[in-house]
Amino acid sequence: xxxxxxxxxxxxxxxxxxxxxxxxxxxxxxxxxxxxxxxxxxxxxxxxxxxxxxxxxxxxxxxxxxxxxxxxxxxxxxxxxxxxxxxxxxxxxxxxxxxxxxxxxxxxxxxxxxxxxxxxxxxxxxxxxxxxxxxxxxxxxxxxxxxxxxxxxxxxxxxxxxxxxxxxxxxxxxxxxxxxxxxxxxxxxxxxxxxxxxxxxxxxxxxxxxxxxxxxxxxxxxxxxxxxxxxxxxxxxxxxxxx
Amino acid sequence: xxxxxxxxxxxxxxxxxxxxxxxxxxxxxxxxxxxxxxxxxxxxxxxxxxxxxxxxxxxxxxxxxxxxxxxxxxxxxxxxxxxxxxxxxxxxxxxxxxxxxxxxxxxxxxxxxxxxxxxxxxxxxxxxxxxxxxxxxxxxxxxxxxxxxxxxxxxxxxxxxxxxxxxxxxxxxxxxxxxxxxxxxxxxxxxxxxxxxxxxxxxxxxxxxxxxxxxxxxxxxxxxxxxxxxxxxxxxxxxxxxx
Numbered sequence: 001x002x003x004x005x006x007x008x009x010x011x012x013x014x015x016x017x018x019x020x021x022x023x024x025x026x027x028x029x030x031x032x033x034x035x036x037x038x039x040x041x042x043x044x045x046x047x048x049x050x051x052x053x054x055x056x057x058x059x060x061x062x063x064x065x066x067x068x069x070x071x072x073x074x075x076x077x078x079x080x081x082x083x084x085x086x087x088x089x090x091x092x093x094x095x096x097x098x099x100x101x102x103x104x105x106x107x108x109x110x111x112x113x114x115x116x117x118x119x120x121x122x123x124x125x126x127x128x129x130x131x132x133x134x135x136x137x138x139x140x141x142x143x144x145x146x147x148x149x150x151x152x153x154x155x156x157x158x159x160x161x162x163x164x165x166x167x168x169x170x171x172x173x174x175x176x177x178x179x180x181x182x183x184x185x186x187x188x189x190x191x192x193x194x195x196x197x198x199x200x201x202x203x204x205x206x207x208x209x210x211x212x213x214x215x216x217x218x219x220x221x222x223x224x225x226x227x228x229x230x231x232x233x234x235x236x237x238x239x240x241x242x243x
Numbered sequence: 244x245x246x247x248x249x250x251x252x253x254x255x256x257x258x259x260x261x262x263x264x265x266x267x268x269x270x271x272x273x274x275x276x277x278x279x280x281x282x283x284x285x286x287x288x289x290x291x292x293x294x295x296x297x298x299x300x301x302x303x304x305x306x307x308x309x310x311x312x313x314x315x316x317x318x319x320x321x322x323x324x325x326x327x328x329x330x331x332x333x334x335x336x337x338x339x340x341x342x343x344x345x346x347x348x349x350x351x352x353x354x355x356x357x358x359x360x361x362x363x364x365x366x367x368x369x370x371x372x373x374x375x376x377x378x379x380x381x382x383x384x385x386x387x388x389x390x391x392x393x394x395x396x397x398x399x400x401x402x403x404x405x406x407x408x409x410x411x412x413x414x415x416x417x418x419x420x421x422x423x424x425x426x427x428x429x430x431x432x433x434x435x436x437x438x439x440x441x442x443x444x445x446x447x448x449x450x451x452x453x454x455x456x457x458x459x460x461x462x463x464x465x466x467x468x469x470x471x472x473x474x475x476x477x478x479x480x481x482x483x484x485x486x
Contacts, residue, residue, distance in 0.1 A: 016391055148259055152419040176395040183430055
C-alpha cells in the first residue's frame with residue numbers, strides 16, 4: 001500500500017491533518033527554515049525553537065545565544081535574526097541557539113506531537129526527499145505561511161517536495177492542496193525568483209532590501225543536512241543517527 | 244484607492260480575514276451554493292442555513308421543508324439533499340426551505356457577522372461580479388472547502404471571480420491565495436470537468452454517481468440570480484432590493 005503525501009497550508013489547520021505516525025516536514029522558506037538548515041549545516045549543534053518572545057528573553061537571560069525575528073525584522077537585544085547569512089560564521093560551530101520567529105517556530109510548535117518532524121527548505125530539498133522515500137511513512141508538508149495565512153513560497157516548496165516523492169510508485173496523493181501546490185511549482189520552477197514578484201511576502205522582504213536573502217533561500221540543493229526536531233531541539237539527522 | 248480581493252481557503256481561517264465592511268462571497272461548488280443559487284432562481288423565496296442537523300430536525304418538526312446533506316449524501320427524514328436538481332421543481336416556488344450541509348452552511352455560519360454575504364457559484368459568477376464591481380467594497384471570497392481543508396473546485400471559483408474583478412482598475416490584490424487561485428483557474432478554465440479528475444472531492448462525488456450534478460455545477464452563467472444572506476435567511480438580491 002502506497003504512502004500518502006498531504007499538504008497543510010496553515011499551522012492553524014494542522015489539527016485536521018495531525019497523524020503521529022507521519023513524517024511532518026515544516027517549511028518557512030522566507031526565512032526561518034532556510035536559516036535553520038544553514039545554521040546546522042554550518043555546524044550549529046542544536047537550535048531550540050520557542051514560540052514566544054518572552055520565552056526567548058528568558059533563555060537570553062540564562063546566557064543562551066538567541067535568534068528572534070518578528071515581521072521580518074531582527075528583534076532588539078537578541079543575537080541573530082532569521083537571515084541565513086547570520087549563521088555563516090565559524091563562531092557558531094558547536095553552539096546551541098534558541099530561535100523564535102513570526103511563522104516558522106509557530107509551525108514547529110503546532111506539529112510538536114508528531115513523532116518525526118523534519119525541517120525543509122529548497123537548500124536541502126533533494127536530500128530530504130531521498131531520506132523520506134524509504135521510510136515507509138505518510139508525509140505531511142506543513143507550510144508555516146504568513147500569520148496562519150496561505151503563502152506562495154512555502155506552497156511552492158510543498159509542490160516541489162511532493163513532486164520528488166510522487167515520482168516513486170510508493171507515494172500517492174488525493175490531497176487537493178498537494179495537487180495545487182504541484183501545479184504552482186510547475187508554473188514557477190523555471191524562475192522561482194521572477195515568479196514570486198507577485199507574492200505578498202516577497203514584496204514585504206523586498207521592501208526591507210532583503211534581495212540577497214531571497215535569492216539564497218530560493219537556491220536548490222546546497223547541502224545534504226537534514227534538521228530534525230528531537231527532544232525539544234533541532235539537530236542534524238546525521239548527528240542523531242550517530243548518537 | 245482600489246478595493247482589495249482576498250481569498251480564504253477554509254472557514255476555519257475566516258477569523259484572520261473577517262472585515263465587517265467587506266462583501267463576503269461564500270462558495271461551495273459541490274454542491275451547496277450551486278444548489279442554493281438554483282433553488283432561488285427556481286423561485287424558492289428563502290433558504291434558512293443552519294449548521295447542525297439537530298437544528299435542521301427541529302425545523303422539520305415545526306413543519307418546514309428541510310434539506311440536509313452530510314458527506315455528499317441526503318440525510319434520511321428530510322425533504323431535499325444538496326443536488327441542484329432537487330430544486331428544479333415548480334412545487335418549490337414561493338417556499339421557504341431550511342438547509343444544512345457538510346461544508347456550505349458551515350461557511351455561511353463562519354461569516355455571519357459580515358454585513359454583506361453573497362452566495363456564489365459558476366452558475367451566477369458573471370452576474371455576481373457585475374453586481375460587486377460598483378459597490379466600492381473590499382471582497383473576501385470564502386471557500387467552504389471540505390471539512391475545513393482546502394479544495395480545488397472552490398479555489399477554481401475564487402480564481403475565476405477574482406479574475407473578473409481584477410480586470411477592473413478599481414480592484415487589486417496582494418493576497419497569495421487569490422493569486423494562486425487565479426493561476427489554478429487559468430490552468431483549468433478550458434476544461435474544468437477534465438481538470439477536476441484529480442481533485443479529491445470530485446472523486447468522492449464520482450463514486451456516488453453524481454456526474455450529472457458535477458457537470459451542472461461547472462456550467463457558467465445560467466442565471467442572473469444573486470442570493471444574499473439577510474436577517475438569518477438567504478433571499479434573492481432582486482427581492483431584497485424591491486422590498
